[in-house]
Amino acid sequence: MAGSPVPVPESTVLLGPADVARVVDRMAHQLIEKAGDSLADLVLVGIPTRGAPLARRLAARVEAFSGARVDTGTVDITLYRDDLRLRGVRALEDTVLPPAGVDGRLVVLVDDVLFSGRSVRAALDALRDLGRPRAVQLAVLVDRGHRELPIRADYVGKNLPTSRAQKVRVHLAETDGTDEVLVTEGAG
Amino acid sequence: MKRHLLEAADLDRADATLVLDTAAQIDQALAGREVKKLPTLRGRTVVNLFYEDSTRTRISFELAAKRLSADVINFSAKGSSVSKGESLKDTALTLEAMGSDAIVVRHSASGAPHRLANWVRGSVVNAGDGTHEHPTQALLDAYTIRRRLGRLDGVRVAVVGDVLHSRVARSNVWLLTTLGAEVTLVAPPTLLPVGVGSWPVTVSYDLDAVLPKADVVMMLRVQLERMNASFFPSAREYSRRYGLDAVRMAALGDDAIVMHPGPMNRGMEIAADVADSVRSTIVEQVGNGVSVRMAVLYLLLGGNA
Amino acid sequence: MTTIVKGARVLGGDPADLLLEDGRIAAVGERLSATGATVVDADGLVALPGLVDLHTHLREPGREDAETVETGSRAAALGGYTAVHAMANTDPVADTAGVVEQVWRLGQQAGLVDVVPVGAVTVGLRGERLAELGAMADSAARVRVFSDDGHCVADPALMRRALEYVKALDGVVAQHAEEPRLTVGAQMNEGDRSARLGLTGWPAAAEEAVIARDVLLAQHVGARLHVCHVSTAGSVEILRWAKSRGVQVTAEVTPHHLLLTEACAESYDPVFKVNPPLRTDEDVHALRAGLADGTIDAVATDHAPHAVEDKESEWASARPGMLGLEQALSVVLQTLVEPGLLDWAGVADRMSVRPAAIGRLDGHGRPIAPGEPANLLLLDPAARVTVDPAALASRSRNTPYAGRELPGRVVATFLRGEATVLDGKAVE
Numbered sequence: 013m014a015g016s017p018v019p020v021p022e023s024t025v026l027l028g029p030a031d032v033a034r035v036v037d038r039m040a041h042q043l044i045e046k047a048g049d050s051l052a053d054l055v056l057v058g059i060p061t062r063g064a065p066l067a068r069r070l071a072a073r074v075e076a077f078s079g080a081r082v083d084t085g086t087v088d089i090t091l092y093r094d095d096l097r098l099r100g101v102r103a104l105e106d107t108v109l110p111p112a113g114v115d116g117r118l119v120v121l122v123d124d125v126l127f128s129g130r131s132v133r134a135a136l137d138a139l140r141d142l143g144r145p146r147a148v149q150l151a152v153l154v155d156r157g158h159r160e161l162p163i164r165a166d167y168v169g170k171n172l173p174t175s176r177a178q179k180v181r182v183h184l185a186e187t188d189g190t191d192e193v194l195v196t197e198g199a200g
Numbered sequence: 201m202k203r204h205l206l207e208a209a210d211l212d213r214a215d216a217t218l219v220l221d222t223a224a225q226i227d228q229a230l231a232g233r234e235v236k237k238l239p240t241l242r243g244r245t246v247v248n249l250f251y252e253d254s255t256r257t258r259i260s261f262e263l264a265a266k267r268l269s270a271d272v273i274n275f276s277a278k279g280s281s282v283s284k285g286e287s288l289k290d291t292a293l294t295l296e297a298m299g300s301d302a303i304v305v306r307h308s309a310s311g312a313p314h315r316l317a318n319w320v321r322g323s324v325v326n327a328g329d330g331t332h333e334h335p336t337q338a339l340l341d342a343y344t345i346r347r348r349l350g351r352l353d354g355v356r357v358a359v360v361g362d363v364l365h366s367r368v369a370r371s372n373v374w375l376l377t378t379l380g381a382e383v384t385l386v387a388p389p390t391l392l393p394v395g396v397g398s399w400p401v402t403v404s405y406d407l408d409a410v411l412p413k414a415d416v417v418m419m420l421r422v423q424l425e426r427m428n429a430s431f432f433p434s435a436r437e438y439s440r441r442y443g444l445d446a447v448r449m450a451a452l453g454d455d456a457i458v459m460h461p462g463p464m465n466r467g468m469e470i471a472a473d474v475a476d477s478v479r480s481t482i483v484e485q486v487g488n489g490v491s492v493r494m495a496v497l498y499l500l501l502g503g504n505a
Numbered sequence: 506m507t508t509i510v511k512g513a514r515v516l517g518g519d520p521a522d523l524l525l526e527d528g529r530i531a532a533v534g535e536r537l538s539a540t541g542a543t544v545v546d547a548d549g550l551v552a553l554p555g556l557v558d559l560h561t562h563l564r565e566p567g568r569e570d571a572e573t574v575e576t577g578s579r580a581a582a583l584g585g586y587t588a589v590h591a592m593a594n595t596d597p598v599a600d601t602a603g604v605v606e607q608v609w610r611l612g613q614q615a616g617l618v619d620v621v622p623v624g625a626v627t628v629g630l631r632g633e634r635l636a637e638l639g640a641m642a643d644s645a646a647r648v649r650v651f652s653d654d655g656h657c658v659a660d661p662a663l664m665r666r667a668l669e670y671v672k673a674l675d676g677v678v679a680q681h682a683e684e685p686r687l688t689v690g691a692q693m694n695e696g697d698r699s700a701r702l703g704l705t706g707w708p709a710a711a712e713e714a715v716i717a718r719d720v721l722l723a724q725h726v727g728a729r730l731h732v733c734h735v736s737t738a739g740s741v742e743i744l745r746w747a748k749s750r751g752v753q754v755t756a757e758v759t760p761h762h763l764l765l766t767e768a769c770a771e772s773y774d775p776v777f778k779v780n781p782p783l784r785t786d787e788d789v790h791a792l793r794a795g796l797a798d799g800t801i802d803a804v805a806t807d808h809a810p811h812a813v814e815d816k817e818s819e820w821a822s823a824r825p826g827m828l829g830l831e832q833a834l835s836v837v838l839q840t841l842v843e844p845g846l847l848d849w850a851g852v853a854d855r856m857s858v859r860p861a862a863i864g865r866l867d868g869h870g871r872p873i874a875p876g877e878p879a880n881l882l883l884l885d886p887a888a889r890v891t892v893d894p895a896a897l898a899s900r901s902r903n904t905p906y907a908g909r910e911l912p913g914r915v916v917a918t919f920l921r922g923e924a925t926v927l928d929g930k931a932v933e
């Protein structure tokens with residue numbers, strides 16, 4: 013099931029469609045700047061569900077700003093999670109790599125929210141089974157803190173200090189019909 | 201999904217589709233990889249409890265469990281405490297005490313997995329029980345058809361042979377019809393169960409009349425011993441009336457496929473050149489079996505502690 | 506010992522007092538009294554003649570871990586029985602005077618019901634040659650019913666000889682009707698369900714074919730035939746036809762075939778595995794109708810205790826059979842009395858009078874009237890009891906009624922004036 017877009021009364025919209033677009037643009041600029049000569053090697057690999065369209069958007073913006081073609085892919089991490097017992101089974105999503113693969117390339121994992129860091133760890137494990145990139149970086153739309161693992165993002169769209177009880181939701185047009193970032197109070 | 205996979209008759213359309221979709225995603229995730237291993241079931245123990253010899257099915261389950269990083273224990277009833285008269289229940293409780301999370305059971309008695317499910321807390325997967333069901337075989341058959349033909353809804357499947365004694369036939373009848381296929385059973389009347397009239401299928405005694413209208417022909421293994429119990433007069437007469445040879449295969453539509461759950465009696469129910477033809481999915485079925493069983497183990501074991 | 510039963514409704518009639526003295530019913534009337542008599546309050550209770558079972562497996566000798574003559578007798582008394590016929594398929598088989606006398610003596614020692622041994626028709630139940638039927642008839646056990654139950658006397662020539670031979674003994678052959686070639690490996694009724702469950706079918710025709718054959722043989726040689734555990738609508742039809750032609754045939758039906766159907770097999774729980782198998786709803790209704798109109802003469806339990814290990818297994822390897830003595834009357838209440846198919850006199854007839862006549866038991870199946878043997882039971886028809894396997898008196902636990910609420914409770918049973926059950930408990 014895709015995350016529920018049902019509006020909750022106490023939800024606060026932190027970023028609207030224009031904000032999301034601006035943040036993605038900024039991240040694309042940062043990527044171009046930081047990647048430098050590696051831009052040709054760059055692969056943006058989204059973590060489903062919302063990391064996948066986010067990676068494609070980022071790639072499109074990088075291409076628009078730099079003129080370089082950027083490969084994208086997705087890597088489903090469900091079978092690599094260490095919390096299956098807690099979260100239960102879910103339908104698997106696509107794992108698709110560009111035809112040239114990831115060996116020797118600069119892979120940037122793309123996700124919507126960085127929280128405990130467990131998804132990223134699972135993605136790193138999955139990536140290890142898929143090839144041997146030269147380097148792996150991480151791009152997230154929102155970093156909300158509360159890390160449980162020594163993981164840090166290289167590109168952050170927006171830092172959002174939150175309490176653990178709060179819930180951060182990212183909606184994207186491709187999956188939810190609209191672009192927005194919401195914070196919900198309490199256990200949602 | 202329920203906690204156990206005991207019979208295909210248990211699966212509704214959503215459950216069955218989830219298994220097939222999951223298998224497809226696993227195939228995709230593993231495609232072209234050198235290391236075909238996922239960490240999903242690390243720390244879980246899967247026991248293969250086989251009271252009947254079936255190397256193919258056991259290896260398929262073993263590979264599926266190992267590719268998901270589960271620990272696998274093979275417990276063959278031959279040469280073990282089972283042959284010394286230990287009951288199915290005692291064996292089940294012993295395995296559970298050893299910490300098994302899932303028991304994959306093959307048994308000559310119909311319903312043995314159902315009994316087992318009453319006695320253990322873990323999941324039970326039916327790997328073939330008597331003449332009752334073999335649900336993972338049907339799932340891999342459905343998966344194979346969907347991959348080859350792109351759909352199951354409205355697909356016309358002819359299941360040919362010893363339906364009476366076939367757990368594969370029973371599972372396929374329930375699963376394929378649940379998924380929207382139209383199933384025709386083709387056999388001599390002696391090899392159809394009394395009561396087949398209540399199944400959601402068409403019955404025919406005439407293979408030649410059915411073949412031109414079939415998208416899938418699924419040949420069942422016929423055991424020669426049946427001849428001695430007068431289910432049919434002779435092997436020659438059987439294969440002449442119900443065997444699939446090249447001449448009969450020519451009557452099939454262009455895209456029709458030929459399936460067999462194995463092991464085959466070449467020359468009896470299926471001619472060698474048919475088994476080896478491009479229409480045949482027999483080798484593909486074996487490979488798909490591993491993916492489907494991975495999906496089943498993931499869906500049964502992935503969630504519950 | 507003298508007992509006064511106060512206010513019992515004999516066969517459901519008006520309340521009356523019963524004076525039981527010296528093993529007989531001394532008086533039936535109002536406000537009876539006797540000095541030193543034990544008084545049993547039977548207000549609201551129905552008095553029936555002590556039940557007679559034509560078909561009980563007591564398992565002794567041989568499988569005392571499943572049942573003994575004593576535990577089976579206690580179960581019988583609790584079910585309202587005062588006499589049971591103990592089937593011959595023990596180990597050793599009851600095919601000699603020695604074995605039937607042993608069983609008979611064990612019954613006397615237990616003293617809870619009259620245990621009447623059934624003699625095997627053929628040596629070792631093997632269906633090859635006749636056992637010494639005359640010796641068993643002449644023994645202390647006075648055997649009158651002969652049966653290879655568990656096995657069919659399949660050989661038609663042998664069956665003919667058995668039917669003829671027992672005429673001299675005033676005996677009857679009780680046939681377990683099952684054509685063995687049609688039931689090889691059979692596990693349950695053959696039909697839609699067996700097809701789906703993958704359990705080998707036991708066709709109704711395998712029973713009906715033997716019954717049809719045997720009624721023709723019985724007619725031809727002018728002998729008495731009794732048909733065990735009739736289970737199909739077709740069998741009822743054949744019996745009806747035979748009786749209309751004057752054949753000396755009687756038949757029994759079990760409580761489980763009156764209540765349960767093959768749907769029970771869906772669970773694959775072998776507690777529901779029995780031979781002949783549970784049949785369809787249509788069969789159940791035909792059996793009830795057959796019992797109601799007298800085509801079927803008797804209810805017989807086919808009480809078949811099995812040790813846990815013989816039932817707690819996969820279906821195919823479990824032994825067939827289920828307990829019945831303690832719930833038989835309740836099942837008849839539910840399936841025949843409550844729907845109005847049978848009145849109390851009918852219950853007494855099918856569960857006491859006719860089975861006693863078939864078994865040639867003089868002291869049982871008699872009216873509740875002055876001068877008659879004091880074999881009777883008191884039933885609370887308003888009670889409803891949920892069956893708890895652990896609470897059964899049988900040594901085994903394979904009741905198909907576990908957790909089921911059934912009507913009626915046997916409050917007291919008297920065997921020749923002695924209470925074997927009081928307040929619903931066995932008297933020690």
Ligand SMILES: [Zn+2]
Pocket residue numbers: 654655656681733734780781
């Ligand atoms: Zn019997």
